[in-house]
Structures are given as structure tokens and as C-alpha cells.
Amino acid sequence: MFRAPHLRLSLIAASAVLALSILPASAQAPTSATADLNVKGVEDVIAALQARKGDRNSAQAALFLTLMKQIGRPGPVANGRTSLDYKVTTTPDGGVLVNGIDIIPIINTASKLGASR
Numbered sequence: 001m002f003r004a005p006h007l008r009l010s011l012i013a014a015s016a017v018l019a020l021s022i023l024p025a026s027a028q029a030p031t032s033a034t035a036d037l038n039v040k041g042v043e044d045v046i047a048a049l050q051a052r053k054g055d056r057n058s059a060q061a062a063l064f065l066t067l068m069k070q071i072g073r074p075g076p077v078a079n080g081r082t083s084l085d086y087k088v089t090t091t092p093d094g095g096v097l098v099n100g101i102d103i104i105p106i107i108n109t110a111s112k113l114g115a116s117r
Contacts (some may be wrong), residue, residue: 008014031090032092033089035087035089036085037086038076038086038111039072039075039083039085039086040075040078040081040083041083042065042069042072044050046062046069049061049062049065050062051054057071061106062108066105067109068103068106069084071099072085073086075086085099086099087099
């Protein structure tokens with residue numbers, strides 16, 4: 001088991017924002033939400049997930065994090081560790097933007113590729 005408290009907190013916040021975006025329109029008022037996230041240790045989590053050979057869910061999560069890592073903006077360096085900054089925004093029409101990039105296609109791609117492994 002690996003531990004990444006900063007990443008875990010950030011993923012919880014991102015999950016909350018994403019959850020708002022996938023509720024049916026009848027269950028939510030048209031609104032948007034924004035969360036600023038600083039994530040540390042992404043490389044460690046990706047490596048730990050990739051080490052779990054044969055686990056489709058881990059492979060899918062590693063792929064998603066690898067894709068998300070590419071759209072992160074370099075954040076502050078602390079104790080020699082890099083970090084990535086993300087601005088996650090949901091839109092009233094159900095979209096999810098991360099640093100201005102629509103991530104729904106990324107999620108769909110990771111899901112399809114992860115399912116085919």
C-alpha cells in the first residue's frame with residue numbers, strides 16, 4: 001500500500017467537483033464550481049499503480065494520472081519534490097475543465113484503454 005496524503009486530499013476534492021458535474025440536470029441547479037489544487041507525489045503514485053501488474057483498475061488509474069500529469073502546471077518545489085497545480089472547474093452544462101482543458105475526452109479515453117487491457 002502506498003501513501004500519498006496530498007494527492008489523496010486533492011483527488012477527494014477533484015472527485016467532489018466531478019461528482020457535481022455528473023448529477024442529472026434535475027438534481028442540481030445550473031451552477032459551476034471551481035477548485036484550486038496543488039498535487040505532490042504524482043510520480044510516486046503512478047509508479048506504485050504500475051507496479052501492480054495485472055490489476056486493470058490500477059492500470060486505468062495510472063493511465064488517467066499520466067494523462068492528467070501532462071496538463072498540470074508546475075507548482076512550487078518543496079524539499080526537492082515537484083508539485084503540479086490544477087484549476088478544476090465544472091460548467092453549468094456538465095463540463096469539467098482542468099486548467100482550461102475539457103477532461104471528459106481524457107476520462108473517456110482512459111476508460112476505454114483501461115477496459116481493453
